[in-house]
Amino acid sequence: MSMSASTPAAAPSLPAGSLETAPGPGLKLHELLTPMDPASPFFLYLLERQFPANEQVWCSEILRLLQKRSQGDEADNHLFVAYDPDRGPQGAGSTEGIEPVAMSWLEIYPDPNIEAAALWYLAVAPGAEGKFGYGTILMAELVNRAFKEGCRLMTIEVERADITASHVADVAERQQRLSQIEKRNRFYVNRFGAKHLTGVRYVQEISGKNPVEMALLILLDTKRPSLSPEEVLTRCQALFGEEALQSVGPIGLSSELPRH
Numbered sequence: 001m002s003m004s005a006s007t008p009a010a011a012p013s014l015p016a017g018s019l020e021t022a023p024g025p026g027l028k029l030h031e032l033l034t035p036m037d038p039a040s041p042f043f044l045y046l047l048e049r050q051f052p053a054n055e056q057v058w059c060s061e062i063l064r065l066l067q068k069r070s071q072g073d074e075a076d077n078h079l080f081v082a083y084d085p086d087r088g089p090q091g092a093g094s095t096e097g098i099e100p101v102a103m104s105w106l107e108i109y110p111d112p113n114i115e116a117a118a119l120w121y122l123a124v125a126p127g128a129e130g131k132f133g134y135g136t137i138l139m140a141e142l143v144n145r146a147f148k149e150g151c152r153l154m155t156i157e158v159e160r161a162d163i164t165a166s167h168v169a170d171v172a173e174r175q176q177r178l179s180q181i182e183k184r185n186r187f188y189v190n191r192f193g194a195k196h197l198t199g200v201r202y203v204q205e206i207s208g209k210n211p212v213e214m215a216l217l218i219l220l221d222t223k224r225p226s227l228s229p230e231e232v233l234t235r236c237q238a239l240f241g242e243e244a245l246q247s248v249g250p251i252g253l254s255s256e257l258p259r260h
């Protein structure tokens with residue numbers, strides 16, 4: 001596998017043996033457990049590079065979270081960096097000096113009233129989007145892990161096209177953002193069978209940033225007894241809070257791409 005992603009100038013090198021699990025052919029997954037991890041800067045780089053500023057959690061929050069992880073707390077928060085072992089200065093199969101290609105942040109809520117995973121972030125390196133299947137491989141692994149841990153659903157926040165259309169003044173930037181939204185929705189809905197939770201108003205609040213209305217996609221574990229849209233809403237409200245997620249109409253789970 002080869003790729004031409006641009007990554008930060010100093011791509012981190014991991015010590016041999018630190019690549020923990022193989023999510024699929026061509027990718028290795030590494031979990032960050034301390035802010036001092038050589039891959040932490042790459043995680044932050046993709047957060048800053050691949051998400052709009054108002055959707056980015058503060059880097060200081062990430063470092064604080066990783067500090068807590070290093071002390072044995074926050075065990076349900078999983079920050080991952082994925083590597084392509086076929087790419088790097090030491091050649092195929094090397095575990096040293098290889099370049100990271102994707103990141104994700106998955107939080108598990110084991111509370112029996114929730115039993116859900118929140119996919120807070122998922123991104124591949126700029127230039128690698130849509131080329132190597134990295135996002136698909138990583139997402140499949142995250143879904144697999146979440147459902148194995150007992151989650152009945154995964155929540156995915158996605159940008160709303162109508163809000164972007166009305167807020168982004170620059171025409172070229174607006175077109176580019178709308179095209180990204182369309183592709184991203186196809187990724188989750190068509191590739192993974194995520195459903196759009198309709199009849200709700202969801203507001204993402206990151207402290208110190210302007211709140212932003214988003215759409216919520218839901219991926220259900222189809223091997224478990226099915227949940228009604230109302231049950232999904234109740235679990236999601238327990239996860240996000242009833243203020244952030246309000247019912248504003250008939251609740252549904254739609255296989256259509258989100259359109260507002």
Ligand SMILES: CC(C)(COP(=O)(O)OP(=O)(O)OC[C@H]1O[C@@H](n2cnc3c(N)ncnc32)[C@H](O)[C@@H]1OP(=O)(O)O)[C@@H](O)C(=O)NCCC(=O)NCCS
Nearest residue numbers: 050122123124129130131132133134135136183184186187
């Ligand atoms: C969304 C994302 C993780 C998908 O990973 P990927 O490696 O690019 O996707 P894959 O190669 O595995 O699959 C390709 C599919 O991804 C979707 N896709 C999403 N964003 C895309 C992009 N910028 N370029 C190309 N395809 C993209 C398309 O649906 C495409 O399917 P298609 O070929 O049928 O159109 C990745 O494109 C990305 O990091 N985008 C920027 C950050 C982002 O939007 N993250 C999700 C936030 S909710």
